[in-house]
Amino acid sequence: MRKGSPLALLLRLEVRRLSDSVRHPRPGALIAMLLPLAVGVAALWFGADSVRADPRDGDGAIGLGLLAASPVAFWAYPILFRPADDALLRRLGVPSGASYGLRALRLLALTLAVVALLMVPFAATGTLGVLPIAAALGGGISAWGCALFALSGAAERIARPNHRPGVSGASMGFDRELANAGPLVFAPLPPVILGAFSARVVAGDAALVALAIVTALACGLAWLGAGRFARALPRFGPQANEMSYAPPPAAGDAGLVIGRGLARVLPARAGAVRARDAAVVSRRFRWAGRIAWPVAVVCVLALLRAGERVEVQGWVAAAGALVLAMQGVAVIALGRLERAGARWMDRAAGLRARDRLAGRWAAAFGMALPLSASVGIVWGMIVPDSSGWMWPAASAAAAVLAAGASLAAAGR
Numbered sequence: 365m366r367k368g369s370p371l372a373l374l375l376r377l378e379v380r381r382l383s384d385s386v387r388h389p390r391p392g393a394l395i396a397m398l399l400p401l402a403v404g405v406a407a408l409w410f411g412a413d414s415v416r417a418d419p420r421d422g423d424g425a426i427g428l429g430l431l432a433a434s435p436v437a438f439w440a441y442p443i444l445f446r447p448a449d450d451a452l453l454r455r456l457g458v459p460s461g462a463s464y465g466l467r468a469l470r471l472l473a474l475t476l477a478v479v480a481l482l483m484v485p486f487a488a489t490g491t492l493g494v495l496p497i498a499a500a501l502g503g504g505i506s507a508w509g510c511a512l513f514a515l516s517g518a519a520e521r522i523a524r525p526n527h528r529p530g531v532s533g534a535s536m537g538f539d540r541e542l543a544n545a546g547p548l549v550f551a552p553l554p555p556v557i558l559g560a561f562s563a564r565v566v567a568g569d570a571a572l573v574a575l576a577i578v579t580a581l582a583c584g585l586a587w588l589g590a591g592r593f594a595r596a597l598p599r600f601g602p603q604a605n606e607m608s609y610a611p612p613p614a615a616g617d618a619g620l621v622i623g624r625g626l627a628r629v630l631p632a633r634a635g636a637v638r639a640r641d642a643a644v645v646s647r648r649f650r651w652a653g654r655i656a657w658p659v660a661v662v663c664v665l666a667l668l669r670a671g672e673r674v675e676v677q678g679w680v681a682a683a684g685a686l687v688l689a690m691q692g693v694a695v696i697a698l699g700r701l702e703r704a705g706a707r708w709m710d711r712a713a714g715l716r717a718r719d720r721l722a723g724r725w726a727a728a729f730g731m732a733l734p735l736s737a738s739v740g741i742v743w744g745m746i747v748p749d750s751s752g753w754m755w756p757a758a759s760a761a762a763a764v765l766a767a768g769a770s771l772a773a774a775g776r
Contacts, residue, residue, distance in 0.1 A: 370462035374453075378466065400658030403683045405484055407666040410675050412485035419499040425567035426560045428482065428496065429503030433559020435478050436471065436504055437552035440511035443471045444593070445519060445600065460594040468512055468586055475504040495567060498575045502566030505575075507559035509582025509589075514554050516592035518547035523599035630726055633715055637723025642730060645694055648701070652694035656735040659687050663739045671746030680739070687735055688759060692766035695728045699773030721767055728763035735759070 408415060417431070418424035444467050453463050479500045486492040566574045630638060646653055663680045670676045736759035744752025 370459050371465045374458070374462055374466045375469070400655065400662065403659050403679075404481065404662045406679050406683070407662050407676075408481065408484040409488045410666075410670075410673070410679060412488035413670070415669050416485035416489055416491070419496045419563070419567040422564060422567075425499050425564045428499050428567075429560040429563025430556065431482055432475075432478055432500045432503035432563065433507030433556045436475050436507040437511050437555035437559070439474055440471055440515045440552070440555070441548065443467050443474070444512070444515055454597075460597045461590060463597070464516075464590050464593045468508075468589075471512065472508055475508045479504045495571055498571040499563045499567040502575050502578045503559035503563035505582045506562035506578050507555040509585035510555040510558045511552065512589035513585040513592070514551040514589075515548070516589040516596060518551040519600045520592045520596035521547050523596045630722065631719070633719040634722035634726065637715060637720050638726040638730070639723075641695075641698060641724050641727040644701070645698055645727060645731070649694035649697060652691045653731050655687055655690065656731060659683055660735045660738045663735075664742045667739070667742045667746045671742070672748070677747060680743075684735060684739060684755065684758075688732055688762040691728065691731050692762055692769075694731075695724065695763075695766040696770045696773055698724075699770030702774035717771070721771060724767040724770055725763050728766045729760055732759040732763065 417428040419428055444464075447467065447470075479497075482500045483492060483497065486496050562578045566578060568574060663683055666676055666680055733756075736755040740752035740755030742752070743750065743755060
């Protein structure tokens with residue numbers, strides 16, 4: 365790779381962007397990234413006996429390969445065709461080969477991160493060695509190359525002017541647009557299957573030799589995928605960000621989500637406060653809403669795998685309490701923002717104290733609901749002699765405290 369090549373320039377910009385986030389960190393971004401990571405590592409560490417797969421066994425090696433390949437296969441599409449800088453790179457005339465190389469390296473970084481997380485249970489149980497590392501790398505690397513090849517081929521097929529739905533598209537139903545997207549829907553399956561098979565092959569006697577062969581084949585698939593990507597990008601790239609199969613939420617001119625969730629049962633004035641507060645929190649404190657889903661997923665998986673263990677129950681409860689506390693801080697900070705704003709607007713609109721309290725409570729409770737509802741359901745099914753209703757109840761109580769403190773911080 366030449367020093368002045370487009371790929372080298374993109375890599376330098378990528379390094380500069382990552383270094384800027386480290387040198388000038390934003391608290392919200394760090395919280396949204398580090399908290400789910402900490403919870404995930406804790407889940408893998410404390411539940412190591414339950415989640416650790418034995419690569420010496422055939423089924424264990426296949427399971428390890430599936431765990432390594434699945435995230436890579438399903439994240440390949442957004443990394444390849446829906447990155448945040450896609451429109452800018454196309455407008456600047458960056459060659460498709462350079463864009464493909466950068467996105468392939470991003471997917472490779474994700475692959476190595478997944479493999480590193482899969483090694484946490486082995487480190488916790490003192491069984492970390494060459495065999496589990498090689499098996500996980502074999503599954504992840506093979507899925508990386510196959511995903512680049514398969515997703516690029518599916519996009520190329522869809523981008524053809526004379527494209528007709530095949531067998532995969534016909535199985536998607538009678539919706540023409542959904543049937544046309546059939547190749548993209550089924551494209552992650554070959555990487556997942558190949559990753560499981562490769563992990564089983566690598567977990568044999570000559571693990572390092574098999575890993576080298578698998579890596580070479582994966583690099584070959586990735587190289588072949590570059591041509592497919594170059595042919596697909598001119599037609600498929602501009603349409604990728606427009607492909608959506610869910611209608612947008614009902615919103616007013618200010619982008620306030622109305623008529624959904626708790627807003628259906630709230631009075632009109634309280635519903636207006638909830639919509640306003642939810643919109644402000646989602647823009648000024650975006651991390652407060654984003655941390656709920658990753659933590660919920662990790663906690664649910666941990667409860668399903670080792671929910672009977674007291675230590676797992678303890679750190680799941682601690683993770684939930686930490687999320688509620690952080691979201692409460694965001695709600696209180698909203699009140700601090702109001703102190704510096706125009707205090708007469710709520711009074712002019714006829715909003716009374718109880719309307720503001722009910723609306724702010726609804727906004728705070730809505731942020732915590734993804735965590736409390738999902739974890740509460742699984743907690744009630746897995747943990748003996750315990751009720752899952754305590755999670756929504758704790759979220760509602762924490763929202764009351766946060767809303768009251770927020771109004772007190774507003775000073776009006």
